Amino acid sequence: VEAMADLVTSGLTREIAVSLWTPEPLMDAMALMAQKNLPRPRFIQLQYNVCRRTLIESPEYQRLFEHTGILMQAADTLEGGILAGHVHRERFNPEDRDAGNWFADRNIPRDSGGIRPRIRQAVPALTAAAEKLGATPAQLAIAFSLLHPALDTLLFGSTKPSQIEENIGALQLASQRADDVLNAVLDLKVEGAAAPPLFDVSAGIH
Numbered sequence: 001v002e003a004m005a006d007l008v009t010s011g012l013t014r015e016i017a018v019s020l021w022t023p024e025p026l027m028d029a030m031a032l033m034a035q036k037n038l039p040r041p042r043f044i045q046l047q048y049n050v051c052r053r054t055l056i057e058s059p060e061y062q063r064l065f066e067h068t069g070i071l072m073q074a075a076d077t078l079e080g081g082i083l084a085g086h087v088h089r090e091r092f093n094p095e096d097r098d099a100g101n102w103f104a105d106r107n108i109p110r111d112s113g114g115i116r117p118r119i120r121q122a123v124p125a126l127t128a129a130a131e132k133l134g135a136t137p138a139q140l141a142i143a144f145s146l147l148h149p150a151l152d153t154l155l156f157g158s159t160k161p162s163q164i165e166e167n168i169g170a171l172q173l174a175s176q177r178a179d180d181v182l183n184a185v186l187d188l189k190v191e192g193a194a195a196p197p198l199f200d201v202s203a204g205i206h
Helices: 002-009 023-035 059-068 079-084 094-098 116-132 137-146 161-176 178-184
Strands: 017-019 043-047 071-075 151-154
Touching: 023 059, 079 116, 079 137, 116 137, 116 178, 137 151, 137 161, 137 178, 161 178
Parallel strands: 017 043, 043 071, 071 151
Antiparallel strands: none
């Protein structure tokens, strides 16, 4: 924690953040930071979307947000584009490339918990719910993630300006029709979401 805090006190960065921590060790680390009067992380980056949400909405993570005041950076809000209709996309790992297989358009995040097949099955229902609200599936999915009470920032990917404009439209949907958004996606929650395992990012070893 002292090494992390030194990034701020030395002037290298104004704030720090963490990624993919589970609640208990992060609460311990933040308690130690408070005890030592050290800068604490502003947010934790987590996978969170309209289908992949049971982990983040669990009592353990709710206690983390409430007791520490840390916020969330929502990542994978469109499940690598699957929730925007790109249901063909798959996750590829370095060993897949070694075997001669690689991704056709873009790679997507790991399927922590093995729930991606059921997320694909939920896309038609998401599309139908979005149509009832006069929105696109991407807008409804992003609007849902925007409404998490501990949200700090939200990540989304785009490959052309029209997608940026579409995604920004989710802001209006979330701010003006929050109850409609939450009611529209009640049945889209997929059980079994899990925290990604630790891995060596340089070698792709899980």
